[in-house]
Amino acid sequence: xxxxVSKSLRANPNFVxxxxxxxxxxxxxxxxxxxxxxxxxxxSPDAVISTLKGNEEEFLxxxxxxxxxxxxxxxxFLAIMALFTSMAIVLxxxxxxxxxxxxxxxxxxxxxxxSLALLATYFLAQFxxxxxxxxxxxxxxxxxxxxxxxxxxLFLNQHDS
Amino acid sequence: MIPxxxxxxxxxxxxxxxxxxxxxxxxxxxxKYGxxxxxxxxxxxxxEELFIxxxxxxxxxxxxxxxxxxxxxxxxxxxxFLLFTxxxxxxxxxxxxxxxxxxxxxxxxxxxxxxxxxxxxxxxKVIAFWSFEILMAGLLYILxxxxxxxxxxxSSASVS
Numbered sequence: 001x002x003x004x005v006s007k008s009l010r011a012n013p014n015f016v017x018x019x020x021x022x023x024x025x026x027x028x029x030x031x032x033x034x035x036x037x038x039x040x041x042x043x044s045p046d047a048v049i050s051t052l053k054g055n056e057e058e059f060l061x062x063x064x065x066x067x068x069x070x071x072x073x074x075x076x077f078l079a080i081m082a083l084f085t086s087m088a089i090v091l092x093x094x095x096x097x098x099x100x101x102x103x104x105x106x107x108x109x110x111x112x113x114x115s116l117a118l119l120a121t122y123f124l125a126q127f128x129x130x131x132x133x134x135x136x137x138x139x140x141x142x143x144x145x146x147x148x149x150x151x152x153x154l155f156l157n158q159h160d161s
Numbered sequence: 162m163i164p165x166x167x168x169x170x171x172x173x174x175x176x177x178x179x180x181x182x183x184x185x186x187x188x189x190x191x192x193k194y195g196x197x198x199x200x201x202x203x204x205x206x207x208x209e210e211l212f213i214x215x216x217x218x219x220x221x222x223x224x225x226x227x228x229x230x231x232x233x234x235x236x237x238x239x240x241x242f243l244l245f246t247x248x249x250x251x252x253x254x255x256x257x258x259x260x261x262x263x264x265x266x267x268x269x270x271x272x273x274x275x276x277x278x279x280x281x282x283x284x285x286k287v288i289a290f291w292s293f294e295i296l297m298a299g300l301l302y303i304l305x306x307x308x309x310x311x312x313x314x315x316s317s318a319s320v321s
Contacts, residue, residue: 073185077231080178087171091163100167107173
């Protein structure tokens with residue numbers, strides 16, 4: 001984002017400290033949210049279907065539309081803010097342009113498609129659960145990867161970005 | 162050096178995501194409160210005949226507090242891009258920024274007055290909610306145009 005005033009990540013020691021701790025704590029968001037995702041929806045696409053549609057054998061009630069939307073509304077907001085700010089940092093990393101492009105497109109479009117696929121699984125067809133499940137895992141992992149690259153560039157790479 | 166094309170690509174993807182977020186906000190509003198001010202009033206003030214409980218002050222706080230942070234942050238993150246564009250005038254920018262914060266505040270504060278019986282605030286909530294959504298959609302449309310124009314300009318510059 002534009003309010004990351006400097007185009008160089010290492011221009012100012014305070015900026016390094018700020019971005020370093022931000023990236024470090026955001027790593028816990030991405031990993032923690034992945035655990036919360038498996039806790040809320042389940043650890044496999046079949047488990048996600050059981051959570052959404054219910055399962056008579058396991059005495060599971062289907063998830064109500066209101067609960068689904070409330071969960072969706074909150075988790076999507078957090079994900080947008082975490083990914084958007086992480087990708088704003090990625091733009092400033094000393095990486096090849098194609099590398100940055102893959103990170104940005106893969107993470108942001110996985111979040112977008114995964115979120116749409118969750119609604120499509122609930123309303124349209126169970127097939128979409130695979131896009132939701134694997135899309136969600138992808139954006140979390142790419143987020144972690146981007147933040148690890150940031151920390152490496154901030155604290156391990158000696159050359160300027 | 163920040164690649165301009167990637168910057169605008171990120172902005173377009175972020176606009177897509179926040180549009181989805183706004184859509185679920187509208188969906189939740191209609192599902193929970195309804196479309197008309199009378200339905201909104203009934204939801205918050207309750208109705209003994211319909212067995213609808215009046216909402217408590219603490220219950221309203223649970224929704225209002227995270228919304229103060231989330232809506233302020235969303236407006237700040239997206240509207241700050243306006244500062245760097247010349248596609249609209251300074252007055253229009255000020256109108257959008259003021260309008261977004263004003264309508265968001267009215268929307269969030271109204272239920273606290275509805276539970277004390279001020280029915281007029283159900284009208285204010287409905288008007289403020291839809292005004293906020295329309296203004297936010299307008300802001301995102303402007304940012305999309307800015308991103309699109311800049312992407313076209315930078316790709317034609319790289320070709321020539």
